[in-house]
């Protein structure tokens with residue numbers, strides 16, 4: 001048996017007036033998805049446990065079968081794992097954004113004007129040289145997204161993600177570790193401002209110690225791979241022993257290489273893996289941009305460039321089961337993630353299910369199941 005998990009990040013949405021009250025999932029032309037839903041089973045999943053923030057870190061941890069309420073320690077340590085940064089037992093990782101805070105104290109830009117990765121690497125090197133030490137280590141990442149590793153005595157603080165502060169008064173960290181964090185953030189201004197970029201300081205958030213996730217292989221007895229363009233998902237792979245298969249044309253953007261991801265799945269399964277996860281970020285980016293056309297287009301790319309040929313290719317590999325769901329909704333009207341349950345689809349090549357419609361309305365009547373239970377449901381039939 002081969003297993004495939006398809007994750008169109010943030011694809012669930014809400015009815016949109018421009019689509020005559022339909023959602024992007026309902027409006028997109030997706031003949032293969034429609035046919036799979038008619039022969040499979042659909043339902044709703046609570047991918048974000050009660051009381052947790054609807055981040056991709058939480059939702060994707062659920063999809064991989066790990067209860068975030070039990071295993072999630074923070075976003076930054078997952079990204080650190082994705083970048084190959086190991087945390088010692090007495091250390092925590094923080095996300096370290098390059099941001100622009102206005103003279104009036106507002107969070108003018110959580111992305112610091114989108115510096116290039118090369119520009120940002122110089123800033124981060126200067127931060128390490130002037131403010132870092134053996135115990136306080138800045139690690140460069142991509143564009144405005146970087147990491148800071150510090151002793152775990154710095155862990156106890158409430159930090160607001162900078163993208164939740166856009167255009168509003170910047171709410172600085174509070175709690176026992178806040179003075180140390182605040183001192184470092186304030187000291188970063190003289191370093192960051194020197195570079196003539198829009199960014200003028202760092203913002204620390206998303207902290208956590210190294211999460212202890214049991215290996216996917218040990219839990220399910222299956223060899224798994226995944227492909228993604230996002231460090232967070234790479235990190236979940238690194239932490240669970242799921243092999244991360246890099247696809248050269250994977251961008252995390254609308255122009256990503258859908259065929260490359262599909263072929264990575266088929267090739268990895270043909271090479272002996274039992275299960276493969278295809279993650280595509282484009283639907284989430286379109287939601288954040290409020291771009292309805294791109295969201296619909298990304299879903300149609302999923303259908304035509306991944307699902308159709310994937311189902312044909314899987315037939316050559318024997319019996320298969322497929323699970324499809326997003327990690328949270330990213331409604332285009334709200335341009336941010338929500339806590340609502342998301343629709344899921346499970347298809348078995350040999351056993352037809354009750355059938356249904358894969359959409360928000362098509363699954364609205366089913367009671368939500370915990371998202372982390374679906375992996376067990378997918379792999380229950382061998």
Ligand SMILES: [Zn+2]
Nearest residue numbers: 009010056327
């Ligand atoms: Zn997401």
